[in-house]
Amino acid sequence: MDRFILGAQGLRVSAVLKRKHGVSRGFPIVYCKLWLLAIQEQIRGGGSALLPLFLWCLFGLVLSLPAGAATEEEIARYRKIWNPMAAGPQLVSAADVQPEGQMFLRPYVYSELGYGQFGNTWSPGAKSLPQRLSAINPQLEFSYGITNSVEFEMYLSEVSWWQSSGNGQGAQSGNGLGDTTAFLKYRFHVQEDQTWWPTLTNAFYVSLPSSDWAGTPSIPGGFAPLGRLPSAHFGAPEFTESILFRKNVRPFRISGGVFYSYGPPSSNNGTAQYFGDIVQYRLAFEHFLDDTRGFAYAVEVLGLHGLPYRLDGHTVNAKPTSFGLVGVQPTVEYKFTDRIVGAAGVLFTLAGQNDIAAIYPNFSIYYYWSRTGRVIAR
Numbered sequence: 001m002d003r004f005i006l007g008a009q010g011l012r013v014s015a016v017l018k019r020k021h022g023v024s025r026g027f028p029i030v031y032c033k034l035w036l037l038a039i040q041e042q043i044r045g046g047g048s049a050l051l052p053l054f055l056w057c058l059f060g061l062v063l064s065l066p067a068g069a070a071t072e073e074e075i076a077r078y079r080k081i082w083n084p085m086a087a088g089p090q091l092v093s094a095a096d097v098q099p100e101g102q103m104f105l106r107p108y109v110y111s112e113l114g115y116g117q118f119g120n121t122w123s124p125g126a127k128s129l130p131q132r133l134s135a136i137n138p139q140l141e142f143s144y145g146i147t148n149s150v151e152f153e154m155y156l157s158e159v160s161w162w163q164s165s166g167n168g169q170g171a172q173s174g175n176g177l178g179d180t181t182a183f184l185k186y187r188f189h190v191q192e193d194q195t196w197w198p199t200l201t202n203a204f205y206v207s208l209p210s211s212d213w214a215g216t217p218s219i220p221g222g223f224a225p226l227g228r229l230p231s232a233h234f235g236a237p238e239f240t241e242s243i244l245f246r247k248n249v250r251p252f253r254i255s256g257g258v259f260y261s262y263g264p265p266s267s268n269n270g271t272a273q274y275f276g277d278i279v280q281y282r283l284a285f286e287h288f289l290d291d292t293r294g295f296a297y298a299v300e301v302l303g304l305h306g307l308p309y310r311l312d313g314h315t316v317n318a319k320p321t322s323f324g325l326v327g328v329q330p331t332v333e334y335k336f337t338d339r340i341v342g343a344a345g346v347l348f349t350l351a352g353q354n355d356i357a358a359i360y361p362n363f364s365i366y367y368y369w370s371r372t373g374r375v376i377a378r
Contacts, residue, residue: 075190077192078192081192083096083248083377084292084377088333088378089255089282089331090364093185095244096191097185101372102144103144106142114356114358115128115132116358120320120353133161133358135161135162136161137160137178137228149187154183156178176211178210179211180210197247200244203244205241207261209235209237232278242260253284260277262277273317278304279304283300284331294333297331297332302325307322320354324355329346329348340367342364347360
């Protein structure tokens with residue numbers, strides 16, 4: 001009963017803020033609460049089930065307190081600052097959202113060439129894999145600007161993988177429908193030239209195990225090629241809360257984000273399966289060489305850490321209980337037309353724990369269009 005009272009209180013607070021400020025500052029809080037109430041129905045454990053609700057709602061509160069939605073005057077000032085039309089970083093989702101009514105389609109290809117295995121402790125060194133692994137994970141991303149502060153995005157994907165023979169085992173392969181991710185972004189602070197404060201955006205991701213529903217063979221290592229955002233356990237549901245930022249300082253753009261993922265209990269051959277939570281961080285530095293052509297290079301850093309515990313208090317029973325990777329990617333961006341921009345790069349793992357060492361070639365193209373006929377850089 002307590003969880004339903006908390007949800008009702010959150011909705012009442014959101015309604016009050018909406019009357020006072022035009023757009024609800026409580027939007028991320030209520031959104032997280034509605035999902036968490038659904039998650040809790042799947043969790044057993046009495047009072048311990050209130051822990052993820054409390055922590056996630058607290059996190060949403062911290063994210064949405066600094067400001068409400070940006071005003072029209074703030075948006076107009078932002079549109080005048082230096083901001084070249086470009087593909088942007090490949091591994092970081094943009095904190096600045098699309099204008100209302102603008103959208104894009106983005107074919108994206110993640111790939112993986114695994115060559116080593118990191119040990120049980122963090123190290124830059126990896127042992128040679130007895131069975132080489134390669135994978136490709138094409139996806140189609142759709143994005144739509146609902147308002148000047150709220151954006152909806154969704155990924156649909158396919159995955160194919162191949163593992164060579166070795167270590168007494170034959171070669172294996174698999175392919176099929178990949179996992180699906182949908183999310184909302186809420187920009188609660190927009191950057192200005194006069195201050196050093198970056199754009200700040202709250203994003204909430206829902207990863208659906210469509211690969212499991214379709215019977216796609218699970219990829220060795222348990223993850224689709226690194227780089228996909230958010231990186232989550234393959235074939236398992238996941239809920240990810242994040243905060244994104246971006247700051248333009250000509251000729252540079254600096255962007256990044258911090259992500260926390262929680263997976264509700266899933267099953268493996270009829271047995272309850274509890275994955276540990278995941279913390280991720282991403283940071284990108286772009287340097288523009290030609291503004292008019294959207295020609296730039298970027299250096300992107302990615303970190304992924306599997307935790308040996310869960311917010312709901314359940315014991316982690318999926319192996320390994322702790323794992324992680326840190327990688328860096330050089331990226332090149334280019335604007336082909338006013339509506340088409342693209343980027344390509346290669347991600348290299350620098351260090352890891354209980355995970356696969358690999359290189360990850362990535363490529364994507366955006367196609368923008370708008371109801372007004374004029375495409376505006378995010």
